[in-house]
Every structure is written in structure tokens, then in C-alpha cells.
């Protein structure tokens with residue numbers, strides 16, 4: 001699913017988002033992510049530089065949730081994630097990360113296909129699915 005323009009704009013312009021994952025036993029985990037970009041076909045890519053529990057969870061449960069916000073606007077995305085350490089998208093992620101600094105290990109890349117988007121702002125439309 002392609003991100004709608006307002007969501008895409010927040011995804012790109014806000015520096016950090018929050019990524020939720022879950023172990024197969026149902027233990028949740030949330031971490032901050034900032035090394036992110038969009039592919040031309042609308043997939044979200046996040047670079048794994050430091051992930052521990054997040055990666056463990058993804059390898060046993062691909063379901064993710066990503067929270068993003070700008071001021072009072074907020075969205076919750078849900079989708080499926082593929083963790084890659086090779087291939088075109090991984091290479092793009094690795095090169096982009098290395099261009100930011102050699103200190104970033106770029107151990108892998110998360111490729112997220114968004115399936116549902118919800119409005120997470122407080123107020124009348126809270127929790128509503130975005131079309």
C-alpha cells in the first residue's frame with residue numbers, strides 16, 4: 001500500500017519514529033528509528049545499526065507497527081517486515097548509511113510493506129482507518 005501524501009510527508013520530514021515489534025510469545029518491544037527512507041514503490045526501509053530485541057522479534061514474527069507524529073498529527077502504520085542482509089534494497093541502505101558515517105554498521109535492513117494506516121491523533125477521528 002502506498003502511503004498517502006500527509007503520511008509520506010511526516011514519514012520523510014520527521015527525524016524519528018517508533019517501531020513496535022512482538023516476539024512469538026507475545027512480548028512487545030518498541031524502539032526509536034531514524035535511519036529510514038522510502039522505496040519508489042512505497043515500501044519503508046529502516047536500517048539496522050543497533051537492533052537487538054527488534055531483530056530477534058522480526059526473525060520470529062514479521063508483524064510491525066510504526067508510530068509517527070508531527071505536532072498534533074499522528075499516524076499508526078501496520079504491516080509486514082522482511083529483514084534482509086543482501087540484495088538491492090540492502091545495498092542501497094548500506095551505501096546510504098555509510099554515506100552518513102563509517103561508524104554505522106548497517107548490519108541489515110528492514111523492508112516494511114504497509115498494510116493498514118490509522119489516524120492516531122487525539123480527537124474526533126482518533127483510531128480511524130485511513131483509506
Ligand SMILES: Cc1cc2nc3c(=O)[nH]c(=O)nc-3n(C[C@H](O)[C@H](O)[C@H](O)COP(=O)(O)O)c2cc1C
Pocket residue numbers: 016029030031032033034035036046047048049050051052053054055
Ligand atoms: C533517536 C534515536 C534513533 C534511533 N534510530 C535507530 C535506527 O534507525 N536504527 C537502529 O538500528 N537503531 C536506532 N536507534 C537505536 C534503537 O532505538 C535501539 O536502541 C536498538 O534497536 C536496540 O534496542 P532493541 O533491543 O529494542 O532492538 C535509535 C535510537 C534513538 C534514541
